Amino acid sequence: xxxxxxxxxxxxxxxxxxxxxxxxxxxxxxxxxxxxxxxxxxxxxxxxxxxxxxxxxxxxxx
Amino acid sequence: xxxxxxxxxxxxxxxxxxxxxxxxxxxxxxxxxxxxxxxxxxxxxxxxxxxxxxxxxxxxxxxxxxxxxxxxxxxxxxxxxxxxxxxxxxxxxxxxxxxxxxxxxxxxxxxxxxxxxxxxxxxxxxxxxxxxxxxxxxxxxxxxxxxxxxxxxxxxxxxxxxxxxxxxxxxxxxxxxxxxxxxxxxxxxxxxxxxxxxx
Numbered sequence: 001x002x003x004x005x006x007x008x009x010x011x012x013x014x015x016x017x018x019x020x021x022x023x024x025x026x027x028x029x030x031x032x033x034x035x036x037x038x039x040x041x042x043x044x045x046x047x048x049x050x051x052x053x054x055x056x057x058x059x060x061x062x
Numbered sequence: 063x064x065x066x067x068x069x070x071x072x073x074x075x076x077x078x079x080x081x082x083x084x085x086x087x088x089x090x091x092x093x094x095x096x097x098x099x100x101x102x103x104x105x106x107x108x109x110x111x112x113x114x115x116x117x118x119x120x121x122x123x124x125x126x127x128x129x130x131x132x133x134x135x136x137x138x139x140x141x142x143x144x145x146x147x148x149x150x151x152x153x154x155x156x157x158x159x160x161x162x163x164x165x166x167x168x169x170x171x172x173x174x175x176x177x178x179x180x181x182x183x184x185x186x187x188x189x190x191x192x193x194x195x196x197x198x199x200x201x202x203x204x205x206x207x208x209x210x211x212x213x214x215x216x217x218x219x220x221x222x223x224x225x226x227x228x229x230x231x232x233x234x235x236x237x238x239x240x241x242x243x244x245x246x247x248x249x250x251x252x253x254x255x256x257x258x259x260x261x
Contacts, residue, residue: 002248010241017234023227027218029190032121032211033153045234052238056245 014049018042095206097137119210136172146201187214
């Protein structure tokens with residue numbers, strides 16, 4: 001059985017989530033507001049988003 | 063004080079806003095100049111201070127600035143820098159810049175800068191963000207570079223970046239949820255499609 005997965009949607013979700021979390025961490029003073037940290041947190045979000053798309057449990061499986 | 067010295071001093075302001083902390087790896091840095099700065103609120107009361115060499119303006123203890131306030135500064139360069147250019151930037155974006163002829167060959171100056179004349183600071187200096195700033199002046203006779211961290215005042219929820227981050231985070235979570243709910247067995251999905259087409 002194959003599953004219909006959504007890696008592109010996962011990528012975009014991770015991108016938005018990473019950027020959002022990075023901005024929150026900046027404003028809250030948890031991380032210094034630098035391009036390097038923005039890139040790192042966003043990249044982590046993208047990786048997690050794509051991974052989520054590939055490991056998400058398959059609905060409707062027998 | 064002539065215009066050139068004011069420009070020179072703005073760089074020193076950056077140096078003073080950044081200054082050299084004693085130890086930490088995340089310490090601010092200043093080379094070729096030294097100074098001190100006192101930040102003030104809009105009503106003129108003292109808010110924070112830093113000195114270079116000295117304490118303050120580090121990532122751990124950033125210099126607190128009021129975007130509607132001002133900073134009183136004094137500083138000096140190691141040598142008289144003439145026919146130079148100067149700039150002050152935050153997050154890699156140049157906020158102020160200009161030429162510095164310094165025909166009088168002065169090496170020190172003092173003054174006050176109104177932060178409300180820099181609109182972008184109203185966006186950045188709200189909440190607890192630790193913002194890297196840097197300044198430099200380069201010309202005949204030497205150069206001065208400085209970098210460090212500043213932070214703002216006010217409630218975190220009053221920061222535009224807080225709401226931007228919240229909206230992006232919410233959108234990301236909703237999209238991630240749709241990834242979870244949209245992952246279906248291809249056979250089952252095909253059957254549903256076929257069933258929908260037949261009915």
